[in-house]
Structures are given as C-alpha cells and as structure tokens.
Amino acid sequence: xxxxxxxxxxxxxxxxxxxxxxxxxxxxxxxxxxxxxxxxxxxxxxxxxxxxxxxxxxxxxxxxxxxxxxxxxxxxxxxxxxxxxxxxxxxxxxxxxxxxxxxxxxxxxxxxxxxxxxxxxxxxxxxxxxxxxxxxxxxxxxxxxxxxxxxxxxxxxxxxxxxxxxxxxxxxxxxxxxxxxxxxxxxxxxxxxxxxx
Numbered sequence: 001x002x003x004x005x006x007x008x009x010x011x012x013x014x015x016x017x018x019x020x021x022x023x024x025x026x027x028x029x030x031x032x033x034x035x036x037x038x039x040x041x042x043x044x045x046x047x048x049x050x051x052x053x054x055x056x057x058x059x060x061x062x063x064x065x066x067x068x069x070x071x072x073x074x075x076x077x078x079x080x081x082x083x084x085x086x087x088x089x090x091x092x093x094x095x096x097x098x099x100x101x102x103x104x105x106x107x108x109x110x111x112x113x114x115x116x117x118x119x120x121x122x123x124x125x126x127x128x129x130x131x132x133x134x135x136x137x138x139x140x141x142x143x144x145x146x147x148x149x150x151x152x153x154x155x156x157x158x159x160x161x162x163x164x165x166x167x168x169x170x171x172x173x174x175x176x177x178x179x180x181x182x183x184x185x186x187x188x189x190x191x192x193x194x195x196x197x
Contacts, residue, residue: 003038005092005103006050011035012144016133021147021187023130023194029101029146038094044142051144055108056087056132058188059116059150065168066192067116067156072163085164086174086185088115089145104128104146112150116166119154126150129195132184140183147188149195 007015015031016022036053044050059067069085092107105126112118132145158166174181174189181189 002041003094004041004044005036005053006039006044007032007036009049009051012051019133019135021130021132021191029104033099033101053092054089054143054145055104056089056145057108057112057148057150058087059156061168062153065170067166068169069164069166083182084180085182086188088112108148115159117157117159123154124150124152134183137183145184
C-alpha cells in the first residue's frame with residue numbers, strides 16, 4: 001500500500017495565505033514538513049481534510065524555453081488526459097527519506113528521473129520558487145504543489161513515450177495555447193516573467 005506525504009487542510013490554510021502561485025522561500029518548506037505526515041494514498045485521495053504535497057518541477061533550457069509534456073490517454077490519471085503540463089512531479093513517499101524540508105527536493109529528483117531523461121552533465125540545480133495553492137479543480141484541491149525550477153543545459157526527453165510526449169516550447173507559444181494547459185501549468189506560466197527564467 002503506497003503512503004503519501006500530506007498536511008491537514010487546516011494546517012495548509014493556516015500556513016498559506018491566498019490562492020494561486022504563492023511566492024515564498026525555503027522557510028515555507030520547513031513549516032510544511034514540520035506539520036506533515038504519511039497516510040495511505042487511498043485515505044488521502046478525495047479527502048477534503050488532507051492536501052497531498054507534490055513537488056512540481058518545471059524544466060527550462062538555456063534559451064528560456066519550457067519543457068512541455070502532453071499526457072496521453074494511456075496515463076492512469078484520467079482527469080489529465082490530453083492536457084499539457086509544464087511540470088513534472090508526483091507524490092512524496094517514505095522512501096524519499098526523513099521528514100525534513102529536503103524531502104521535497106529528493107522526491108522531485110526521483111520523479112524527474114522517473115518521467116524524463118535529463119543528461120547528467122549540466123543537469124542544473126532545483127530552485128524552490130513557491131507553493132501552488134489551486135482550489136479550482138478536483139485534482140488540484142487534493143494537492144498542494146511545491147514549485148521548483150530546473151534550469152538545464154542538458155538534453156531532456158520523455159522516458160515513457162507511451163504515456164506522454166514532450167518538447168521545449170517558447171513561452172509566447174504556450175501563452176497562445178493556455179486552454180490546453182493543466183491548471184497548475186497555467187498558474188506557473190502566468191508567473192514565469194516574474195520568476196525571470
């Protein structure tokens with residue numbers, strides 16, 4: 001039985017003021033990890049009392065293009081089929097190590113390497129940029145995103161080509177196709193100019 005890292009909805013509401021992409025620093029990761037716990041995934045899914053912490057990594061190349069993945073119908077999360085995602089991420093599990101702020105980065109690297117090939121040389125460093133507190137859809141209400149940016153000069157490609165496609169895309173092209181983006185990707189894209197990618 002898979003266990004996933006969660007915070008109570010009450011704790012999330014106390015720690016996070018506002019909705020959308022909330023710019024904040026490392027102290028927010030420390031505060032969240034201090035009140036987090038592992039729950040069986042089936043107890044957390046669709047449970048309004050908990051928010052699952054999800055590292056959400058946006059990969060940017062040397063030309064400031066963003067790696068965009070299109071989820072195919074073969075992926076398990078039906079609610080996201082045919083949507084374009086600018087972030088790669090997933091649940092944080094007990095195997096990601098001790099409950100401390102660094103667990104988010106460890107889980108982020110694990111998820112990144114499970115979903116994408118990122119060449120080892122010049123792979124870059126994960127920079128925490130804020131929290132994604134999106135209450136607009138059933139998927140996003142279950143989760144609380146931890147936005148990390150990976151600026152890389154390395155080669156990037158999708159591992160599971162039967163589940164998604166991926167390529168680097170210019171920001172202006174993505175802005176013209178906002179309707180195809182997942183809700184978290186839309187929030188991140190609108191904030192990228194402020195993040196100075």
